[in-house]
Amino acid sequence: xxxxxxxxxxxxxxxxxxxPKENSDFAVTISTHTILRVIGLTVLAVLLFFAVKQSAxxxxxxxxxxxxxxxxxxxxxxxxxxxPAKKKNRRSLATGISIGLILLALIGFLAAVVPPITKQxxxxxxxxxxxxxxxxxxxxxxxAFVEKYNLEPQVEKLSSQLSTRLDDVGSSAVTAVSKIGSxxxxxxxxxxxxxxxxxxxxxxxxxxxxxxxVARREDTHRLATDMNKVVRGYxxxxxxxxxxxxxxxxxxxxxxxxxxxxALMVVVFVCGLIxxxxxxxxxxxxxxxxxxxxxxxxxxxxxxxxxxxxxxxYAVQPRVQANSTNMSPLLVFIxxxxxxxxxxxxxxxxxxxxxxxxxxIVLDYLERRDILTPATVHDAKTPGGDI
Numbered sequence: 107x108x109x110x111x112x113x114x115x116x117x118x119x120x121x122x123x124x125x126p127k128e129n130s131d132f133a134v135t136i137s138t139h140t141i142l143r144v145i146g147l148t149v150l151a152v153l154l155f156f157a158v159k160q161s162a163x164x165x166x167x168x169x170x171x172x173x174x175x176x177x178x179x180x181x182x183x184x185x186x187x188x189x190p191a192k193k194k195n196r197r198s199l200a201t202g203i204s205i206g207l208i209l210l211a212l213i214g215f216l217a218a219v220v221p222p223i224t225k226q227x228x229x230x231x232x233x234x235x236x237x238x239x240x241x242x243x244x245x246x247x248x249x250a251f252v253e254k255y256n257l258e259p260q261v262e263k264l265s266s267q268l269s270t271r272l273d274d275v276g277s278s279a280v281t282a283v284s285k286i287g288s289x290x291x292x293x294x295x296x297x298x299x300x301x302x303x304x305x306x307x308x309x310x311x312x313x314x315x316x317x318x319x320v321a322r323r324e325d326t327h328r329l330a331t332d333m334n335k336v337v338r339g340y341x342x343x344x345x346x347x348x349x350x351x352x353x354x355x356x357x358x359x360x361x362x363x364x365x366x367x368x369a370l371m372v373v374v375f376v377c378g379l380i381x382x383x384x385x386x387x388x389x390x391x392x393x394x395x396x397x398x399x400x401x402x403x404x405x406x407x408x409x410x411x412x413x414x415x416x417x418x419x420y421a422v423q424p425r426v427q428a429n430s431t432n433m434s435p436l437l438v439f440i441x442x443x444x445x446x447x448x449x450x451x452x453x454x455x456x457x458x459x460x461x462x463x464x465x466x467i468v469l470d471y472l473e474r475r476d477i478l479t480p481a482t483v484h485d486a487k488t489p490g491g492d493i
Contacts, residue, residue, distance in 0.1 A: 171299030336462035348378030362403040
């Protein structure tokens with residue numbers, strides 16, 4: 107008991123020395139320099155926010171180009187190692203060949219698809235007034251359907267709206283041409299940025315690596331390699347999803363007797379590479395082409411496409427992307443929802459690779475802090491891991 111009392115007395119005496127009564131009241135003095143620094147940082151943050159907001163369009167193009175350069179980096183590296191040119195020119199030559207092949211494929215696709223679709227669209231627009239008159243008079247299958255279900259008021263409303271639209275076709279054409287011009291400029295900008303990033307990417311990577319402390323270079327290189335695998339896996343997974351959608355739409359196109367089924371298969375594949383809205387664009391194109399065959403074919407193709415899109419969004423895509431990026435399907439699904447909510451199309455496009463890279467950084471941090479064991483982290487980074 108005496109020992110305990112002595113220990114308590116020592117503690118009380120120590121606390122009394124650290125916190126004497128005469129110093130119980132204290133004042134905090136903030137210098138003018140500190141106040142000016144806080145004000146300056148606040149003003150700088152506000153200016154930076156407005157600068158980013160003003161440059162949102164340009165930053166979006168840079169972000170898309172950066173993502174494409176990461177996706178094309180592996181094919182460019184593979185090709186550069188096998189070219190007989192000089193070592194310093196291999197990267198540029200491999201980049202030119204890769205971009206050239208992509209452009210040739212895109213030009214060939216447009217040459218095969220655009221002329222027949224343009225021809226059929228022109229024919230459909232020229233026959234549309236006659237089709238509306240026949241429908242209004244109860245002629246044909248569509249006219250009988252309208253007459254059976256008393257849809258004549260809706261047809262009259264559609265006819266008046268169509269006339270108004272045709273009267274405004276001049277201004278609409280000017281607007282469409284301006285939008286197409288802006289899209290072409292944006293596409294060329296992204297293409298140039300992607301080429302420059304592919305050519306100069308290794309140099310910038312070495313420069314940034316040289317700025318790091320020597321002790322952190324190996325870990326940083328390992329993290330960058332793991333992140334590159336995530337991006338490459340995401341791109342491969344998106345290509346697999348687009349290929350599945352393209353192959354599954356072909357039987358329905360043949361069944362509905364839709365023209366140009368193979369060209370539409372390519373359209374579905376290209377549109378399937380775009381997350382979230384890609385299938386909506388593909389469905390609109392396929393439905394429009396099917397409408398040239400018959401309204402029943404258009405309804406059949408559209409219904410089939412909507413059904414497949416729902417199955418892919420909730421069952422196929424999370425599983426495929428989870429296997430290709432080593433993330434759980436739940437994490438993939440949440441990432442897509444959050445990305446689309448915060449960033450729209452661009453957010454949905456980069457949500458999965460961003461979430462995968464963030465996951466790698468978090469796992470590395472937990473391992474370095476001894477919160478997770480190296481074995482647990484290795485299992486999480488292995489395909490089929492639990493985290």
